[in-house]
Amino acid sequence: MVGATACGSGGTGPRExxxxxxxxxxxxxxxxxxxxxxxxxxxxxxxxxxxxxxxxKFAKTRFVANASLAAGATYQWIVKPYRAGKFKKGAKGRTFALIKAGLAGAFAYNRLKAAAENAKGDPLLAKAVAPLTAGIESLKGLGSKLRKGQAGDGDIDSFDSVINSVKEAGQSAGAVVTDKVPSASQLGS
Structure with a gap:
């Protein structure tokens, strides 16, 4: 094998x-x-x-999944703790509740935006959700407001109102949205 190249030729043939x-x-x-x-x-x-x-069908399915996660996060980590008084100064577990609410607020906003985008794939759903885009956009900064403990009744009500409007729009287009509480790891991603 003396003189063999890596290609296996003995080096005697023409080179390309x-x-x-x-x-x-x-x-x-x-x-x-x-x-x-x-x-x-x-x-x-x-x-x-x-x-x-x-x-x-897939557009409706994705819409329902995203809107359901937004609804579940809003109720579980924003509306329910707020009504229980967990956001008030001096309340036990306030800091943790505010951090979770801030994450849930950002998560819900992102899922609602995704749901509105998914709705565009179904004409009836798109027509029902179109008027809600301004309401969804109004939630953009509320996650950080919640986290800082600066959210009031109006802010919580706006979250609840937008979620209920999205549920009603889905219902009218045959896409039933139910609360689906995301896991804590889903909130952080």
Whole structure:
């Protein structure tokens, strides 16, 4: 095996020369291959609906999931503790309740925005949810306001009102939203 190359030839045959352009193309191909493979895996992992009826069904399903999580978080960690007096100065567990409420407020806002985006996939749902986008946007800063202990009756009522409006809009479009309390780990993500 004296004189053998890594390719296995004895070095006696003609050598194939690669131009700089060919090398550049190979480098680009090598760099793009992992990205393409990842895209292929994602496409295979996420089946795409083939009919418009399926797309609408999936849009409703995603809407219900996101709106239900927002409703559950709002009730469990904002409305219920507020009504129980946990946000008042001197209340036992106030700091922890405010931190959870702040996280829940940000979480609910993000899930409601996602639900509004999901609603666009179903014409009836989109029509029902469209008037609520301003109300959803009004919740944007309330998470930090809750966390700082600066939220009052009006802020809590606005959260409750927007959630109830989203539930009613979903109900009118055949997408029933029920409270689904997210886990603490879901709040932080």
């Amino acid at each position: 020369e690669l131009s700089a352009a060919s090398m550049g193309e190979l480098a680009a191909l090598a760099a793009a291959e992992p990205v393409a493979a990842e895209a292929d895996e994602l496409a295979a992992a996420t089946p795409s609906p083939s009919t418009s009826a399926e797309k609408q």
